[in-house]
Amino acid sequence: MKINFRSTRLAFILISLLIIHVIFSAIIPQKDISEDQIINLEESLGDYYFIIDKLALDRIYTAPPFFVLLGLLALNLTVGNFKRFKTVYKIEKTLLKAKHLGSIIFHLSLVVIIFGVILNYLYKFEGVFSLTEGQTVYDNQGSYFRIINGPLNNRKYSNFSITLNDITTSLQIGDANTEAADISILADQYANPINSIIYTNNPLRWNNLEIHYGMYHGFAPKVVLLKNDSTQILSAFMRIARQINKGEKIHKDFLYIPQENMRFNIEVLLDSTENIDSTHFNIKIENKQKQVYTGILKLKETVKFDDYNLTIPQLRRWCYVSVVKSPFLNLIFFGFWSALAGMTIGFIPRIWKENKNI
Incomplete structure (x- = not known):
């Protein structure tokens, strides 16, 4: 089957597919900006999440399909406009009239923008x-x-x-x-x-x-876990992302220590001024899937459970x-401003004609 690259129908199909991609990117959390939502989605969909992963719907703007569609649309615009302006030239013997020149600049600028986006993806x-x-x-x-x-x-x-x-x-x-x-x-x-x-x-x-x-970004408490004989199990900053839960900002996460088969569930509890020095932590600790400690821990305070000592001596922020x-970002901006210039040039004869008829 021969593909007509100047077809308006092809342009409509390509634009529709691009719009569908944009809609999916609004519905499905994207890995580059919504990692906590991605984790929740993986947990809720379970084994079915592989469908989203295979179709790259969780990374639409960094995966090839979106840019292949853009490339085909750029080709369609180039071929279609070449044919159109060739026809105009045969009839009027010039393309330098403002209405034609503005249209040429505008449509070529759209192609420049699309190619700029594609090149930026390839070399970014x-x-x-x-x-x-x-x-x-x-x-x-x-x-x-x-x-x-x-x-x-x-x-x-x-x-x-x-x-x-x-x-x-x-x-x-x-x-x-x-x-x-x-x-x-x-x-x-x-x-x-x-x-x-x-x-x-x-x-x-x-x-x-x-x-x-x-x-x-969020808070990073330093978690120090020692055994009763002072053997150090862990001493590291644990980065806790700020999340939105029912409109409320929370700082909650967990840390798993495989060698001890232990899981820390920790929430940073801040006062209204978010004063780090007065911070408390809501701690829940599971060892071998059995809860061994739950309670509120103050900064620099030590708690003991089983054969362990737990301290959070420092709290910092992280981001x-x-x-x-982005080597071709300037090309995208050039195309954008050129498109505005083309629109302006194209509107001049229309406005002039309207004012003349008044």
């Missing part, structure tokens, strides 16, 4: 660090919590370091408060660190990279910090 790099205050990580594959690599991306790791100095929940931006991260970047051991405050829509642009403040390389 995004690495996500999960950082606790005071922690330093390095730009190497093993340090990233998650990596999204475009199929043609060939970025080499440079081993720079990022340190999360502090997280503030009340940075004054205009009339509003926002959450922000104070970070330091060190290119090599002989360089001076670059310090920056990053927050939503205000990344640090450095060395062809953008460093973004992540959407995921995601994303390292992004």
Whole structure:
């Protein structure tokens, strides 16, 4: 069967399929922005979740099908408009009239935008660090919590370091408060660190990279578990994501220690001022699927259960910090502004004609 790439029907089908993808992305939590919802969805669907995984419906904007549809739509627009403007030229012997020129610029700009999105997908790099205050990580594959690599991306790791100095929940931006991260970047051991405050829509642009403040963040209590003979079982910061439960913000998660077959269920209980120093923790501990401790634990307090001692000596904050390389982002912006220019040029003769007829 021969495919007519200039067909309006094909364009309608492709746009419909793209809209369906967008609708699915709104219904099904996406891995890059809604990890807690993804976990809940996996638990609720059980074995049926593999269908969503195989169809890449939980990562629509980082999987090939969406961009294949965009590529076909760009091809359809290119072929269709070439045929259309060829016909116009045969009739009017020119394409330089404002109404035709504006239409050409607008439609070609749409193609530029689509190709920009596709090229950005092919060459994009995004690495996500999960950082606790005071922690330093390095730009190497093993340090990233998650990596999204475009199929043609060939970025080499440079081993720079990022340190999360502090997280503030009340940075004054205009009339509003926002959450922000104070970070330091060190290119090599002989360089001076670059310090920056990053927050939503205000990344640090450095060395062809953008460093973004992540959407995921929360508290990180340091959990220290010792046996009665002082043998250390665990001493680590446990990152707890902030979740929304029936409109209420909660900080709740669990930690599993396989060598002890032990599970910690922990919830951070904050006062109305979110003062870290006055924090309490709601603790439930299961050992071999049997509940062995439940209660409220204060910061720096020690509780004993069975043959163990549990202490939470410190509480810090944590957040995601994303390292992004989008080499064709400027092409997308160029296409966007060109499309606006094309629309403006195309409307000029119409407005002129309407005013002339008044």
